[in-house]
Amino acid sequence: MSDRPAANTPERPAGAAAPLPEQAAPLPTARPAGRPFDPPEELARLRGQRPLSRLAFPDGHVGWLATGHALVRAVLADPRFSARQDLMHNPLPSPMNEWPFPPAPPGMFINMDAPDHTRYRRLLTGAFTVRRMRRLTARVEEVAAEHLDAMERRGPSADLVEAYAQPIPALLICELLGVPYADRASFQRQATTLNDHDATPEEVSAAYTGIYTYLGELVPAKRAAPTDDLLSELTAADLTDEELTNIGLLLLGAGLDTTANMIALGTFALLHHPGAFAALSAGPGIADTAVEELLRYLSIPHTGVRVALEDVELGGRPVKAGESVAISVLAANRDPAKFPDPDILDLRRNASGHVAFGHGIHQCLGQQLARVEMRVAFPALAARFPALRLAVAPEDVPLRTDSDIYGVRRLPVAWDGGDR
Template identity: 60%
Template sequence: MAEFLHTVTTWSTARRPGCPFDPPTELLEARRHGPLSRYTFPGGKAGWLVTGYDLIRTVLADPRFSSRKELMLHPTIDYGGIEFSPAPPGEFLFMDEPRHGRYRKPLMGKFTVRRIRLLAERVEEITAEQLDAMEKAGPPADLVTAFAKPVPTIMMCGLLGVEHGDRDFFQEQVDAFRNVEAPREDLMAAYTATQEHLAELVAAKRARPTDDVLSDLTGGDLTDEELVGIALILLAAGLDTTTNMLALGTFALLRNPGQLAALRDDPELTDQAVEELLRYLSVGKTFMRTALEDVELGGRTIRAGSPLILSYNTANRDPERFADPHVLDLHRKGGGHLAFGHGIHQCLGQQLARVQMRVAFPALLNRFPTLRLAVPAEEIVLRPEVDIADVHGVKSLPVTWDA
């Protein structure tokens, strides 16, 4: 007799009341039943929900599971059989080999551990500048707009060679086309405006290269259209994820004062603390894959064409991989979380994100030792999570301190 397999009948991104850092209840329930569940997509397509750490790593390392955009299904929307186009040139996050490698390989040398460490001094300067401005303005402040958003914006725009005067524009447009509450026409207008501005930037770098990643890439065989796609992926991913890690991470620390005090009092704990916050929060929480052929996974046959939802946030709370997984423990030994993914699509900018967090969290806590929420925790509004790719975070984080 076949072993019972849990079936997930509804998809919800709602967090449990009072638990803004924990995965949605439905996902945690699915994981309790096992690492693999059945899921029926809108329109009746049979698929799978993968919630276990080991199985997700297996899928991410197996080329028989595709990242191609045109094969993806939405977990809550029935598009009525509409066939989607492949990812535009350069947007390698939604491609398989060899297209994926054409765009990722030229970037790999730009984001090595050694090269990113050389940027640590610049990260420290940017962080100090934002903290100076925040202190000068005085309490209270929205930590998102005053600190969490400007630090990665300035850093990423600098890497791409965006002029100082254009940084606010890029941040506004990225915010706009990531705003799931806006009308679709507004989202598309912001997306198009960003592409057009990036095309102008690429043309400028070809004409007059400067010391930045985008200028370096113009020296190869990539077309302008491909460079725009690459820049768009780097910009959107580099801004959104780090911004939400800094804001949501600070929120989590403020809700765990013992852990906050440990980080502030022990600089040697910083690297470990960042890894634990990445595991605990998993802001890039869910991704998709599609089976290209029949594959055995977790004792089940995944048929060719079957879509899979990969729940990174439950994998990073998997009790078979992490002891007391729902506890934020900055002294936790060992990494291995999936916050940056795994396999050929593992986050290219992970070292840059780490450097920013390693600098920003201690600097913030030391500059404002009395930092605290300016409103009750229950009033902090989370970002809506409508699409499977939405990044988890807060809309704003009102904080105050003793001036």
Template identity: 65%
Template sequence: MSHVPSQDTPVTLPTQRSVGCPFDPPTGLGELRSRAPLTRMTYPDGHLGWLATGHGTVRAILADPRFSSRYELMHYPFPGGPEGPLPPAPVGDMTGMDAPEHTRYRRLLMGRFTVRRMRRLTERVREITAERLDEMERLGPGVDLVEVFARPVPALLICELLGVPYADRERFQGHADTIMAMDVSPEDRYAAMVGLQEYMAELVGAQRTAPTDDLLGDLARGSDLTDEELVGVGGFLLAAGLDTTANMIAHGTFALLSNPAQARALRTDPDLAPQAVEELLRFLTVAHTSVRTALEDVELDGRLIRAGESVTLSFEAANRDPARFADPDALDLRRAATGHLAFGHGIHQCLGQQLARVELTVALPALLGRFPTLRLAVPAEQVPLRTDMNIYGVHRLPVTWDQD
């Protein structure tokens, strides 16, 4: 029987996942949550803060303006990360901002990411998905699903949406991957951010000269953003649009192939797709962790969080909280998974969530429908997991199928 510390014994953030359980949160998170939704935590830099694992607790912190998202106020929760204080958020990176600065950017972009507009993109998502499935079929059995399908579908769409040439993906994909890595050196992360900004600066310069009919052109033509802000916002949206949905497509496929009854349910009932996507978002929670810092003393769950203390929010633990979801460790595509925190909550809730939903709702059923015999080409334990990244998933997903 494993030892569970008392409420007052500081813990370190559990990051090790059990062998053979690629879809479950790191071992120990569930044990901590069952003990208390809010636990004292020692950070790698020695800071004594908190770890929130309960659904209600994480949700309450996300909605509370007394907790800040500013990078320079937070302590990094993962070992091997940057040493010393974090730098402030780069211009345009809304994730690391508080109101009113965050509010200005959010209002500017919200009208361009409406549910109606994202749903109007459905037909284009279908076309891109079909094109990639045609390419899979042309290549024949034995491909890496990440490379031929999971990455290209959202990449093509975010590039079209923003006005970024997809042919330039080798220039920006590597930078985006480096920025998302948990254990990269501050120097390498900074270099990647500079590289992405330099690329975006070229595009912004072209848009200022001759705006095109896309999001960057729209912002260049119809907003008060400076060139620096437009570069920052463009880079932020590009990086966010590339990584999260790609990992949901790949990891979602891995989960479905590992749960044949669930895959069969989605294959035979495509109308189940919207509900299935919500359950996969909850079950997998690829954007697994965030941090907030108390701006003043806050009492929560009978505990006093003092001003300046950081709180690590475990979305993956919250989305497996039995107090919110019955039998939470089971993948059940017919579950009503509303209220999950895969997209966060509050003012920082994911701006592109409706676009992600459209992509997943189209891509996953289409993939299963086109390749009814789709299966892993290697044993499940040989699939390389992204345990080193801020967005969880798989680095590669070798798949095969029977040809007619």
């Protein structure tokens, strides 16, 4: 069957359900008005009619969009689909959309395939085991308490992004990389600027240069005088300074912005749903299921991309070698074939199998660290400020709609003076 619609197709009657167009369309990104936690409605329609559909990429490439949960996992687990950035096309409009992209620099292993990806991944896996991350729980609890203390002193209102959601993962990343205490304020400020969409391009460029230069100087310092941190451990491996610098940059990018947005947007969602925030105090175990459900329900990464290395049949459709397949994490995690009543936030749901951290060999390496941070951050916030509430109307919370990581720019909250 041709992928092109018949010529002179009549317009559908007003109010009639639109058939799925065979002609490639851009990636749906517009969220429904008044529903900041829900994916674009068009994604659900595409998933229901055809879980793999034609997609028009901004640079003119015509590829595919996978929206079904089973299909998304199949693509992410299939070695016939590549993660190489020099092969892929970007489904989101961006000034970086000139194609082809350059090959991934040494150390930037998330955009590599085996065996290069395998080499780097094996070196780092030991640093992110579940057991090791759980040992960090006490430290995360200390960091959360320190920032809650500061909020309480300055209260009774705050921007939760600035006061709580960003500092926790930023400080933990600093400690993981071994950034000296005296440098952390400057390092965190530059790291935050990298993901600040209110910053000018010049400010972002200066922050990137500053962080890359700093990491480039930190690596040889760790070689000369190792300390108890990840970079120091990796200097014992057969890695160049350039590889270690890029690994440090990768860990910073993967571990800061995503977790900060999950804490902030997750709190917004909990406050928006009656009883959800208070439920975090319901007893042991609720934090674990709540975090997994929030990861599924919010799915802050819009999409990933894989590229077919050969002709592949996927979902009964022929994907040709060289075609990019966009992976809709949003649609997959709201697929009713996997999660009953997927549009309902249920903190006791078994959300096992969600793809918020991806799937397959490229599944997020730092997912256990992110889980530890969220499992501490949400209950600690609820215990300290049980009467926490939005300080503005929900529709006045500024959203990050122009980023590939969804979230809130600011989250104004308030609480009563005698909460604790």
